[in-house]
Amino acid sequence: RSYSSPETEGQLLNSFVQYFGDSLGRKVKRMPLIEETVLPGDSLLTLPVVVIGNGPSGICLSYLLSGYRPYLSPEAIHPNPILHTKLEEARHLSIVDQDLEYLSEGLEGRSSNPVAVLFDTLLHPDADFGYGYPPVLHWKLEQHNYIPHIVLGKGPPGGAWHVSKNFILLIAKLREVVLVPDMAKEEVELLGPINIKSDRVMPEEIACYYKHYVKVMGLQKNFRDNVYITSVSRLYREKDDDDRSQLNENISTQHLEMEDEEKSLIKRNWEVRGYQRATDGSHVPFCLFAENVALATGTFDSPGRLQVEGEDFPFVLHSMSDFGAAISKGKLRGKADPVLIVGAGLTAADAVLCAYNNNIPVIHVFRRRVTDTSLIFKQLPKKLYPEYHKVYHMMCTQSHTVDSNLHSAYTSFPEHNVLSFKPEMKCVLQSASGLKKILKFSVALVLIGSHPNLFFLKDQGHSIGHHSNQPITCKGNPIEIDPYTYECTKEANLFALGPLVGDNFVRFLKGGALGIARCLAIRQKKKHELMESGDGGDGVP
Numbered sequence: 001r002s003y004s005s006p007e008t009e010g011q012l013l014n015s016f017v018q019y020f021g022d023s024l025g026r027k028v029k030r031m032p033l034i035e036e037t038v039l040p041g042d043s044l045l046t047l048p049v050v051v052i053g054n055g056p057s058g059i060c061l062s063y064l065l066s067g068y069r070p071y072l073s074p075e076a077i078h079p080n081p082i083l084h085t086k087l088e089e090a091r092h093l094s095i096v097d098q099d100l101e102y103l104s105e106g107l108e109g110r111s112s113n114p115v116a117v118l119f120d121t122l123l124h125p126d127a128d129f130g131y132g133y134p135p136v137l138h139w140k141l142e143q144h145n146y147i148p149h150i151v152l153g154k155g156p157p158g159g160a161w162h163v164s165k166n167f168i169l170l171i172a173k174l175r176e177v178v179l180v181p182d183m184a185k186e187e188v189e190l191l192g193p194i195n196i197k198s199d200r201v202m203p204e205e206i207a208c209y210y211k212h213y214v215k216v217m218g219l220q221k222n223f224r225d226n227v228y229i230t231s232v233s234r235l236y237r238e239k240d241d242d243d244r245s246q247l248n249e250n251i252s253t254q255h256l257e258m259e260d261e262e263k264s265l266i267k268r269n270w271e272v273r274g275y276q277r278a279t280d281g282s283h284v285p286f287c288l289f290a291e292n293v294a295l296a297t298g299t300f301d302s303p304g305r306l307q308v309e310g311e312d313f314p315f316v317l318h319s320m321s322d323f324g325a326a327i328s329k330g331k332l333r334g335k336a337d338p339v340l341i342v343g344a345g346l347t348a349a350d351a352v353l354c355a356y357n358n359n360i361p362v363i364h365v366f367r368r369r370v371t372d373t374s375l376i377f378k379q380l381p382k383k384l385y386p387e388y389h390k391v392y393h394m395m396c397t398q399s400h401t402v403d404s405n406l407h408s409a410y411t412s413f414p415e416h417n418v419l420s421f422k423p424e425m426k427c428v429l430q431s432a433s434g435l436k437k438i439l440k441f442s443v444a445l446v447l448i449g450s451h452p453n454l455f456f457l458k459d460q461g462h463s464i465g466h467h468s469n470q471p472i473t474c475k476g477n478p479i480e481i482d483p484y485t486y487e488c489t490k491e492a493n494l495f496a497l498g499p500l501v502g503d504n505f506v507r508f509l510k511g512g513a514l515g516i517a518r519c520l521a522i523r524q525k526k527k528h529e530l531m532e533s534g535d536g537g538d539g540v541p
Helices: 010-023 056-065 081-089 100-104 114-123 160-164 185-190 203-216 253-257 259-263 320-328 346-357 386-397 458-464 506-532
Strands: 046-052 068-072 137-141 149-152 227-238 265-277 283-295 339-342 362-365 410-413 416-422 426-431 436-440 443-446 494-496
Touching: 046 056, 046 265, 046 506, 056 068, 056 149, 056 203, 056 506, 081 100, 100 114, 100 506, 114 506, 320 346, 320 443, 339 346, 346 362, 346 386, 362 416, 386 410, 494 506
Parallel strands: 046 149, 046 283, 283 494, 339 362, 339 443, 362 410
Antiparallel strands: 068 137, 227 265, 265 283, 416 426, 426 436
16 A cells, blocks of 8 residues: 655644544544555544534534533423423433434424424523523533544634624524533633524624634534545445455446446445644645544535626625625615615625615515525514514515505515626516516626535535535525434435535534434434444444
8 A cells, every 4th residue: 555654644643643542432543645546445544423514503413423412401491391291201311312203203393303392492492482480401511422523624613603604684593503501601701702692693703603612612523624525435345355455435337336336336335535624724634534424514615696697797796705895894784775685584684784784775685485495584482583684574564566666765576586697787687477687787696595515525515405416505405314313314324414404503512412413322322232242233334
């Protein structure tokens, strides 16, 4: 085997070995980088879990994998009497060690994932009804429940919140974005000078909070920043191969699809390849092996596009950061023509608020009726989100009609589509009845959602969604998972949580961390029992 020299390994790999060599009870001297043409040997380090993405999803999962366990507080009484009775039945057990399907049965909430609803109601009982009940859980750090893992992210812990800070004017509800455990006094102090009475925080404060949370909670040793993943693939080996030679994911599809060949191959662990960006800008490649991979990348990689003529003009933007930058640089100051905002989600509402607060007139175009029950505003309690309901009120009451002119500050165009953008900063709209209208604008902002970029997976992850062979999207085609373990139904030992499975709110992505932590804890226990009984399995790491 030919490995690159130790001098090129970099601090990332050395730190993996220094920490995980001890954690795994192995004497690992170094982890050599593997050249792309070389098949790795079995002697290299294999981690139980690699988490891809260091936003709120990855942080929550690391918290639970690090051994933190939630228990029912001695004095707590959950407002749901049926759930409380279930919790009392196993008060001595942590929630991680209980039957999540049994506990979540019959619960309802703003997530389609039952464990997400369960964990949310334990942390925020009846929050959607405007009640401020405290969480019914208290937390213990149980070192023996630690599962060795590494969390890989492009930037500092916090993920997309660091990208969006200083641009988005969204004001978040404090309890909506805090991690587990729930907000304590010392955690509030991490956020710096905020108005606790108003219970609201800005994105830059949230980004700072996530970064400090990892440090204060003792999770920092599991996190690596400036890491870019280039490939996550399965390894295969032949069942009767005595020298344990390997076949990688590059085996031709036709070869694997043959029934006789499938019988002679068994799946091995995951191979995770990528590079870490050094301080001097250079790229230090690495290769890791993992028994399990958890996808926590979020969905902010690729903004949605209308796919219409003229969408590539420089005055057609697709991100709030670009819009915020244009405002901060004064590019829209004094413009007579309004800003055109396309979309009816929360990000589009952020853009409306941003323009409105800067005295920039708005034309707001969206495809749905204002009475559509699937609009996100219909799912948000008015007491918790008055700003968004202000936007929704304008959408309903300040809409354009055939005989009306544009309102001075804001005009909505429900049930309209953008047909094209013209070089003279005009757009062609079409109503549901087929009527067309040409409008002049100063800048257009298309905010119709975003999609994850899972290029590092086989077929870009198209095979693991609810609809096979289609791109993964948060709403239309999330990753298909077991509702209680969050394991991909179409790929064993691959997990997903957060926006990738339809949970956009931090409140609900915590349930994914709970489901995964329980699943992995059960498997780790079974693995240890097998090892103690002297049955090491088939020898596949």
